[in-house]
Amino acid sequence: MDLGISGKVALVTGGSAGLGLAAARSLAREGCDVCVCARDPERLADAVVELQEFGKVVHAVLADVEDPDSARRVVEETREVLGPVDILVANAGGPPPGRFDEVGLDDWDVALQRNLLATVRLAHAVLPGMRSRGWGRIVTITSRSAREALDGLVLSNATRSAVAGLVRTLAREVGRDGVRVNNVLPGPIETDRLRDLSGGEEAMRRRGDGVPVGRIGRPEEVGDVVAFLASERASYVNGVSLLVDGGESRVIA
Template sequence: MDLGISGKVALVTGGSAGIGLAAAKSLAREGCNVCVSAREPEKLADAVVELQEFGTVVHAVLADVEDPSAARRVVEETRDVLGPVDILVANAGGPPPGRFDEVGLAEWDVAVQRNLLGTVRLAHAVLPEMRSRGWGRIITITSRSAREALDGLVLSNATRSAVAGVVRSLAREVGRDGVLVNNVLPGPIDTERLRRVAGDDEVLRRRAEEVPVGRIGRAEEVGDVVAFLAGERASFVNGVSLLVDGGESRVIA
């Protein structure tokens, strides 16, 4: 399926590993020129090597979206090297687990900066040019916790839900300008973060049994959903929070 985005410029934050890298690969496979940003230089360099295999132009920016100045800097550098951003994939590592009485205000500050305000700043930075050109895609990566509160993940439940609210509001405000805004909610996906939280293979095996399709998801399965939402084939999809969780959520959409 030709998604109609060959030659578009995509910016993927948190793009050096996991779901972010998978999204960048799916977009590069569709012919997008891709800028990836992340916090760890070694992983970022490795990601560039992998993305270059698709034959499009690849650029990398070392940045942490928790830094208030990072969003504009990343967007400006992407523009300088590749051109104005057509597709923004706002992705950041999830906040640490914990119940309400186990996390302090400092941890709340970090989670809000990284997982909410980082996305807001990125959207602010790309929107003016998207609206002036009459075309753009903003895709946020959050979590199933944006739809259904998960035990022991109060920081994720709160910040991911807030991002979903921003997506719904922004989609209504900029849709007439040709800019579509959507949110992807992964469930259990085989990434470093999931394995770190799970702790061992037995926990992962039990986790897989909880999913109706009987397995943990693959990062590329989320990446391909991101690419579809970025494409022309999804031109009437706006303001949604799309679960990619193998049917695990019990909440009616």
């Protein structure tokens, strides 16, 4: 299936590893020129080498989206090198685990900056151009915790659900301008974060046994969903929060 996004410019934050890199890989495979930004220079350099194998233009920006000034700088640099951002994939590492009485106010500040306000700033930076051109896609990558409160993840539950609310609101406000805004909610996916939360490979395997499809998900399975939501083929999909969790969630709505 031709997704109709060859030649589009995509910006992926947190794009040097895990789900961000998977999304960047899927978009590059579909013919997008891709800018990835991340905090780790070595991982970022490795990501560029990998993405260049698809034959498209790849650019990297060393940036921390928690920094209030980073969003506009990353968007401006992407425009200078590749052109205006057509597709934004807003992705960042999840906040640390903990119950409400185990996390401090400083932890809340960091989680809000990383997992909510960074997305707000990025959207502010890209939306005017998308609306003026009459085409744009914003895809956020959050977590199943945006739909279903998970024990011991109070920071994720609160900030991820806030992003879901933002996505639904923006989708209603900018849909008539040709911009689609959607959210991907990964469940158990083979990433460093899941290894840390699970306590190792064996624990991950046992976690996979409990998923209805019988295994942990692969990062590319999330990346391909991101690419579809960013595509022309998904032009009537707007404001959704889509679970990619192998059927693990029991929530009906």
